[in-house]
Amino acid sequence: MADKRTIVVVTRNRGKVREFKRIFSEYVPEVQWRFLSAIDLELPEIEETGSTFAENARVKALEGAKYLAGTEYSGYICLGEDSGLEVDKLDGGPGVNSHRFSQSGTDEDNNKLLLELLDGVPWDERTCRYKCAIALADSSGVIAESTGSVEGIVHTELRGTNGFGYDPLFYAVELGKTFGEASDSEKDAISHRRRAIQRLIPAIRCVLL
Numbered sequence: 001m002a003d004k005r006t007i008v009v010v011t012r013n014r015g016k017v018r019e020f021k022r023i024f025s026e027y028v029p030e031v032q033w034r035f036l037s038a039i040d041l042e043l044p045e046i047e048e049t050g051s052t053f054a055e056n057a058r059v060k061a062l063e064g065a066k067y068l069a070g071t072e073y074s075g076y077i078c079l080g081e082d083s084g085l086e087v088d089k090l091d092g093g094p095g096v097n098s099h100r101f102s103q104s105g106t107d108e109d110n111n112k113l114l115l116e117l118l119d120g121v122p123w124d125e126r127t128c129r130y131k132c133a134i135a136l137a138d139s140s141g142v143i144a145e146s147t148g149s150v151e152g153i154v155h156t157e158l159r160g161t162n163g164f165g166y167d168p169l170f171y172a173v174e175l176g177k178t179f180g181e182a183s184d185s186e187k188d189a190i191s192h193r194r195r196a197i198q199r200l201i202p203a204i205r206c207v208l209l
């Protein structure tokens, strides 16, 4: 029988899995959550074909659940997440293309390209936001969905080494520092991922507990 305290996070991004672990444990501390990633379960790469974060989150959750149907993890809850950075000056880009923004797609090159494209743009025109969409699914289909966002400014230089991805450039207005400079708990308190999970908690309590 599927263990409802084990959630399969359909992502290869270890930074995201770490954040899910921290935030779930904070909201539902009575449960010893176990998170398995797409890497742990050797799930095949799932193509992000959607034009929105929500569509991609749904596809990841559904495809993950479909794949698990033929394995010992059949029936386990799959969590699909898609997130990224929307920069107003770039007409909402990189958006759903956030992880493959530069040619190499490494965090370093993505940040470098972002700085280049915004070179000379004044602080008040560097507005941006992180967005996150989450979908939970099992073999019967989508169980619950939610979204969250956090406002920021693209900094003019890399600041701090915490977090991952665009965090050293994401100056969180609510914190007065970049996510790269913020501690885990400071980022978790206001992040797009936290806000999306927060909205899912009633469904999680209903379905998983």
Ligand code: IMP
Pocket: 011, 013, 048, 081, 082, 083, 084, 085, 096, 098, 099, 110, 130, 163, 164, 165, 166, 167, 191
């Ligand atoms: P995907 O959701 O795996 O397609 O990748 C989303 C990309 O958006 C990541 O590779 C990061 O570049 C960026 N991103 C999403 N959330 C965060 C975050 O919390 N911090 C930093 N970068 C993020």
